[in-house]
Amino acid sequence: MKAKQNIEDQDWEKLAKSIYDENQGFTAETNEDFISDEKTQILEIARKVDLSLELKKYQTNQAWEKVHSRINEQSAPEKSKIKYLISHPLFRIAAAVLFAALLIVSGYEVLYNSAGSKKMMEVSATNQILNMFALPDGTLVSLNTDTKIKYPQTFTGNIREITIEGEAFFEVVPNKNKPFIIHARNAQIKVIGTSFNVNAYPSAKSVEVVVETGKVQVLNKTTKANETDELILTPGEKGTLIYSSNSLLKSTNLNPNFLAWKTHNLIFKATPLAEVIENLGKVYNVNIQLADPKLNELLLSAQFNDHTLDFILKVIETTFQIEAKHENGQYILRAKS
Amino acid sequence: MDQTEDQELYLKLRIGDERAFQVLFRKHYSALCTFAWQFLKDRELAEETVQDMFVKIWEKRENLNIETSVKHYFFRSVRNHCLNQIQHDKIKKRYADKVIETSRQEINPENFYLEVDLIQRIEQSIDALPPKRQEIFRLSREQGLKYKEIAEKLQISVKTVESQMGLALKHLRDDLKDYSNHLMTLWMIFTKS
Numbered sequence: 001m002k003a004k005q006n007i008e009d010q011d012w013e014k015l016a017k018s019i020y021d022e023n024q025g026f027t028a029e030t031n032e033d034f035i036s037d038e039k040t041q042i043l044e045i046a047r048k049v050d051l052s053l054e055l056k057k058y059q060t061n062q063a064w065e066k067v068h069s070r071i072n073e074q075s076a077p078e079k080s081k082i083k084y085l086i087s088h089p090l091f092r093i094a095a096a097v098l099f100a101a102l103l104i105v106s107g108y109e110v111l112y113n114s115a116g117s118k119k120m121m122e123v124s125a126t127n128q129i130l131n132m133f134a135l136p137d138g139t140l141v142s143l144n145t146d147t148k149i150k151y152p153q154t155f156t157g158n159i160r161e162i163t164i165e166g167e168a169f170f171e172v173v174p175n176k177n178k179p180f181i182i183h184a185r186n187a188q189i190k191v192i193g194t195s196f197n198v199n200a201y202p203s204a205k206s207v208e209v210v211v212e213t214g215k216v217q218v219l220n221k222t223t224k225a226n227e228t229d230e231l232i233l234t235p236g237e238k239g240t241l242i243y244s245s246n247s248l249l250k251s252t253n254l255n256p257n258f259l260a261w262k263t264h265n266l267i268f269k270a271t272p273l274a275e276v277i278e279n280l281g282k283v284y285n286v287n288i289q290l291a292d293p294k295l296n297e298l299l300l301s302a303q304f305n306d307h308t309l310d311f312i313l314k315v316i317e318t319t320f321q322i323e324a325k326h327e328n329g330q331y332i333l334r335a336k337s
Numbered sequence: 338m339d340q341t342e343d344q345e346l347y348l349k350l351r352i353g354d355e356r357a358f359q360v361l362f363r364k365h366y367s368a369l370c371t372f373a374w375q376f377l378k379d380r381e382l383a384e385e386t387v388q389d390m391f392v393k394i395w396e397k398r399e400n401l402n403i404e405t406s407v408k409h410y411f412f413r414s415v416r417n418h419c420l421n422q423i424q425h426d427k428i429k430k431r432y433a434d435k436v437i438e439t440s441r442q443e444i445n446p447e448n449f450y451l452e453v454d455l456i457q458r459i460e461q462s463i464d465a466l467p468p469k470r471q472e473i474f475r476l477s478r479e480q481g482l483k484y485k486e487i488a489e490k491l492q493i494s495v496k497t498v499e500s501q502m503g504l505a506l507k508h509l510r511d512d513l514k515d516y517s518n519h520l521m522t523l524w525m526i527f528t529k530s
Contacts, residue, residue, distance in 0.1 A: 013503030017484070020502055024481030026371060045513050046506065051371065052451055052459045053478050057380060058367040067362060067388050071355075071395045206457065228356065229363065240453045244460065248363075251453040272515045296515075 015039070019046050026050035056245055061223065068227060124148035125166075127285065129261060135162070139180065140171040144261045145285055146201070164198060169262050171195040172214075184209075187241045187248075188219040196233075197258055207241040209233060210253045220248045257283075264306040270299040276316070277333070284309040288324075291334035295322065343407035350398055358398075362391055365408065368449035369415050376419040386418045412444045455516060462512040466505055473498055474505040 019042075027047070123133060125143040132140045136154050143149065147166025155161075160180045172180045174193025182189040184200035187207040194214025200207040209218050211233045218239040220229035231239045231250045238253040256267045260283045268276055274296040277288040286309065290296060298320050304312055313324040313331065325332050343364075349357035366387060373383035390411070394401065403410045466474060476482045476490065477498075484502070488495045 009500075009503065009507075012507045013499045016502040016506040017499055019506070020477050021484045024483075025374075025478070027375070041514060042506070042510050045510055048451060048455065048513075049459050049463070049509055050478060051449070052456050054371045054374070055367040055449075055451065055456070058370040058384060060363050060366045063366055063384060063388060064359065064362055067391050067395075068359075070388075070392050205460075228359065230360075238453070240457075242453070242457065249453045250364075254452075254454065275515065 015042065019043065026054040061227075061229070061246060064227060065224070119153040120150055121153055122148060122150045131262065135160075137175065137178075137180075138173040142169045142262045144168065164200060166201050167197070167199040167261065169195070169197045169259060183221075185241075186220060186222050186243070186246075187239075188221050190217040190219065191215070205243055209239045210255075210258050211235050211237055212259075218248065220246070222246060264304075266302075266304045266312075268300045268302050270301050272296050273298045273300060273316075273320075273333070276300050280309065280312060287330035289330060289332050291332050295320075295333060295335065298322075340406050340408070347401075347403060347407045350394075351401055353398065358391075358395055361407070365411055366391075368446070369411055371449050372412060372444075372446075373415050373419055376416070377422065382422065386422060387415060390414050390418050408446045409444070412446045416444065455513075458513060458516055459509075462509055465512070466508060470501045470505050473501045477502060 027050070123130070123143065125145055125147050127145055129145055130143040130147075132142055134140055135151055137160055139160070141149065144167035147164070147168055149162055149164045149168065151162040155178065158178055160175070160178050161183070162181075163183045165185075170180075170182070170191075172191050172193050172195070176192055180191050180193075182198060184198050184207050185202070187200065187209070189196075189198060189209055191214065194211065194216055196209055196211040196214075196216050198207070198209050209216060213235055216233045216239075218231045218233060218241070220241055223229045229248050231248055233239050233250065236253055238251050239248065240251065241248045257265075257279050260266050260279065264283060266279060266283065268279075274290060277290065280286070281288050300316065300319065302315060302319075304315075316322070316333070317324055321336050322333055323336055325334070343361065346357040346361050350361065369387045369390075370380070370383045373386045374380055377383050377386065394414070463471065463474065473487055473491070476487045477484070482490070484495050484498045487493075487498050
């Protein structure tokens with residue numbers, strides 16, 4: 001016998017028709033008498049999907065241009081003062097020792113590039129992460145796999161400027177007179193001294209910046225000369241530059257595992273198994289699959305501090321009575337027969 | 338957190354900081370347009386209304402006196418601007434009653450904002466629909482077409498539209514239910530601690 005909460009295909013049709021057929025777009029409130037929790041949840045999801053499509057129809061950038069020119073033709077031009085960020089003077093020890101320790105880390109390379117007057121360096125981590133690499137000013141950077149950064153051999157002039165492709169965690173040495181600027185695809189990130197994570201893989205649909213300490217400014221580089229699209233992020237906040245809509249948005253970082261690729265510390269709180277293996281895949285750079293989508297209904301609550309993948313898989317196996325097999329270069333999780 | 342930030346930006350706006358004004362504009366523009374569209378059912382008019390409201394705010398920035406939250410103030414102003422639109426007789430009569438009726442309800446601004454993560458998840462989830470199903474779904478949700486209109490446009494039966502929309506809804510629910518559960522779990526963790 002089927003459980004009451006299970007909705008059959010014909011019922012999905014009826015439900016979809018009642019929500020969608022005559023309803024020409026987003027409505028903030030639904031007037032339905034809610035029959036079950038499941039139906040409430042479905043209506044809420046349908047409402048949010050409609051809302052997300054509706055929000056996308058409004059081009060904030062173009063609208064701002066209009067408003068910007070309207071307010072500037074009416075009032076005498078008033079220059080607003082550009083205030084730079086003040087951040088906590090957290091002092092960092094420039095890590096010469098760590099730099100030496102780096103030499104034993106494999107999986108990265110440094111290229112010399114003597115085009116132009118500035119000697120440019122390139123560091124890349126390929127299949128292994130590179131922990132705590134020191135830049136010329138003592139700023140520490142940890143690179144996730146498939147990540148490269150470019151920086152000058154010495155930071156001359158009045159800014160410290162680097163370019164990144166991929167994901168990295170930065171602990172910037174404070175220097176009020178020389179802001180640290182990171183170019184990550186279409187985003188520009190500016191700080192004075194702070195620690196934060198940048199995720200800007202070429203294949204991803206967005207650039208993400210999560211701040212751990214201090215204040216960080218994120219700038220959308222694609223806006224026109226006379227306008228600015230920027231965010232100021234404080235600890236616990238996340239800035240996302242979405243390419244498809246070219247919008248820069250701020251939110252609270254809800255992912256406790258954003259830095260797990262570096263620390264290997266993972267926290268799961270009633271997390272669906274599919275999300276658990278997605279995290280494990282990223283952190284341990286492996287491909288893990290569920291043999292049966294039903295397994296996703298299993299929820300894991302656990303905390304791992306720098307454990308091996310084998311250990312974590314063992315815990316999952318014993319907790320849920322399932323088995324993890326390593327086949328053709330990937331792990332498959334299936335129910336024990 | 339969000340409210341304190343708006344408050345700070347508002348104080349800067351009052352002393353003529355155009356940057357702060359721009360940040361407020363970008364943060365709330367599309368949510369306010371969606372809100373206005375609910376009254377006016379005309380996107381162009383909704384955008385004009387919201388832009389007018391922001392221009393007025395800038396003009397009278399020095400005399401602004403916002404005592405509630407900034408967000409609430411914006412939503413109330415947009416609602417009032419929408420009511421003025423009716424007096425200007427710009428919108429069709431049949432919407433006028435709707436606007437007046439809706440304007441009496443309490444405004445809940447939170448209904449018009451979405452988490453960035455969720456916006457991306459929804460986008461991915463719609464992109465993952467098979468091409469035909471996706472086309473049907475987008476015609477319904479983005480273009481606002483009725484089932485019958487979709488069937489005519491694509492020269493398929495209404496029955497097909499019904500079943501494809503049913504499958505699309507099921508797919509979205511399966512894809513996105515974890516997200517709402519996840520948020521709920523986090524919310525419980527935060528409120529407990």
